[in-house]
Amino acid sequence: MAANGMGTFAGKVAFVTGGASGIGRAAALAFAREGASVVVADVSEQGNQETLRLVEGLGGRALAVLCDVTNAAEVKAALTKTVEAFGRLDFAFNNAGIEPRKAVPTADYDEEEWNRIIDINLRGVFLCMKHEIPLILKQGGGAIVNTSSGAGIIGIKGSPAYTAAKHGVIGLTKAAALDYAAQNLRINAVCPGYIETPMMHRFTGGTPEGRAKVIGEEPIGRMGKPEEIAAAVVWLCSAAATFMVGHAMVIDGGQTIQ
Ligand code: NAI
Numbered sequence: 001m002a003a004n005g006m007g008t009f010a011g012k013v014a015f016v017t018g019g020a021s022g023i024g025r026a027a028a029l030a031f032a033r034e035g036a037s038v039v040v041a042d043v044s045e046q047g048n049q050e051t052l053r054l055v056e057g058l059g060g061r062a063l064a065v066l067c068d069v070t071n072a073a074e075v076k077a078a079l080t081k082t083v084e085a086f087g088r089l090d091f092a093f094n095n096a097g098i099e100p101r102k103a104v105p106t107a108d109y110d111e112e113e114w115n116r117i118i119d120i121n122l123r124g125v126f127l128c129m130k131h132e133i134p135l136i137l138k139q140g141g142g143a144i145v146n147t148s149s150g151a152g153i154i155g156i157k158g159s160p161a162y163t164a165a166k167h168g169v170i171g172l173t174k175a176a177a178l179d180y181a182a183q184n185l186r187i188n189a190v191c192p193g194y195i196e197t198p199m200m201h202r203f204t205g206g207t208p209e210g211r212a213k214v215i216g217e218e219p220i221g222r223m224g225k226p227e228e229i230a231a232a233v234v235w236l237c238s239a240a241a242t243f244m245v246g247h248a249m250v251i252d253g254g255q256t257i258q
Helices: 022-033 045-057 070-087 112-139 160-183 197-204 206-216 226-237
Strands: 013-017 037-042 063-067 091-094 142-146 186-192 247-249
Touching: 013 022, 013 070, 013 112, 022 037, 022 045, 022 091, 022 197, 022 226, 037 045, 037 070, 045 070, 063 070, 070 112, 091 112, 112 160, 112 186, 142 160, 142 226, 160 186, 160 197, 160 247, 186 226, 197 206, 226 247
Parallel strands: 013 037, 013 091, 037 063, 091 142, 142 186, 186 247
Antiparallel strands: none
C-alpha cells in the first residue's frame, strides 16, 4: 500500500464519480493508497476539494472535476480532463447516486421523483460507461465497477424507483461486461448494505431510533464502513480479480440473505 506511486496501481488512473462523499471518497483514497492517480468527479465542489486534500495528504495525485453524471457533455469533459492531466484511464468507479426523498407506494409515486432517481442512479452509470469505455480500451483494457445496492438484489417497499434503478445497474453491468469481456475490460458491480455515510445519515435522520432500525436489519449488528466497500472496489479492479466478469458483489453484513 502506497500513495507515493509505488503501490500495485502505480502508473494507473482511476475515475470516481460521487467521489466527494461517503463510499466514493473512501474509494478515491483506497485507489490512491494503491498508487493510482485519482480523478474525483462530483456535483459538490466543496466535497471534491476535501477529497482532493485528503488524497494529497496521503501523498497521492488527484484532480477534482465538477461533473453531473446526468449531463453527457460534463461527463465527456471530465474524462477529457482526466486524460489531459494523467494521460490515460484504467479504472472507473461509477458510484454517484441519490436516495429517495421518502417512501411512497408505487401507484402514488411521483413521476418527477421517478425520473430524478432513474436519471442519476441508472442513466448516469450508462453515460459514464459510454464515455469511459473507449478511453479504457484505447490503452489496452482495465476495469469498471458500478455501484448497485442491496436494493439491486431485493425489493424495497415504498421505493420503486431506487429498487428499479439499482436492479437496472446490475443488468447494465452484465450486458456491458459481455460486450467487452474479450477486450480485457472487466465490468462488475458492488451491492453495499447499510453503510455509514452522509446519505445514510439523511436516511436515518441521524437519530438513535433511525440508526437502531437499520442496524436491526443488519445480521452483523452494525452498519458497514465506506472503507469496507472501497476495499472490494479496489480488489475488483486488481490483478487478484482478473477472472471476475459481470459479477454483482454483495457486501452487506448479511442483510440480503435473510
Ligand atoms: P453520499 O450521499 O454520501 O455520496 C454520494 C455522492 O454522489 C455525493 O457526493 C453527491 O454529491 C454525488 N452525486 C449525487 N448526484 C450526483 C450527480 N448527478 N453527479 C455527480 N455526483 C452526484 O452517498 P453514499 O452513501 O456514499 O452512496 C454512494 C453510492 O452508494 C450511491 O450510488 C448509493 O445509492 C449507493 N449505496 C449506498 C448505501 C449506503 O448505505 N450508504 C447502500 C447501498 C448503495
